[in-house]
Amino acid sequence: MPSKYENIKNFISSIDNLEKNVDEARNYIKENYNIDSEYDSEKSELRIYCENANNALMNIKAKQYIDDKIGPEFVQVVFGK
Numbered sequence: 001m002p003s004k005y006e007n008i009k010n011f012i013s014s015i016d017n018l019e020k021n022v023d024e025a026r027n028y029i030k031e032n033y034n035i036d037s038e039y040d041s042e043k044s045e046l047r048i049y050c051e052n053a054n055n056a057l058m059n060i061k062a063k064q065y066i067d068d069k070i071g072p073e074f075v076q077v078v079f080g081k
Contacts, residue, residue, distance in 0.1 A: 014070075014071065014074060015074070018070070018074055018075070019041070021069060021070050021074075022039050022046060022070065022075060024069070025046075025065065025066050025069050025070055026039065026046070028065065028069075029048065029062040029065060029066070033050075033055075033058040033059075033061055033062045033065075034050060034052075034055070034058065035048050035049070035050050035055075035058055035059060035062045036048070036049055036050065036051075037049070037062075038081075039075075043076075044074065044075050044076060045075070045076050045077075045078050046066060046075050046076070046077050046078070047078045047079075047080065047081060048062050048063065048066075048077060048078070048079060049079065049080050049081050059079055062077075063077045063079075
């Protein structure tokens with residue numbers, strides 16, 4: 001079990017690497033789910049969307065990936081442009 005200080009260190013590292021992690025997640029969901037995205041760093045919102053309206057399952061998978069990779073405490077996923 002990680003120590004309290006290790007948890008703090010990991011939390012700070014997540015903040016420091018947020019932009020990089022968001023870019024990696026955006027590339028991943030584009031390549032693997034064909035989902036486009038736009039990131040608003042001021043609001044910490046990542047908008048995900050797909051031109052194919054029948055792609056709801058891919059949107060959900062993309063959101064789950066982002067939540068797992070980055071965490072909902074760091075970025076809010078919003079559906080649609």
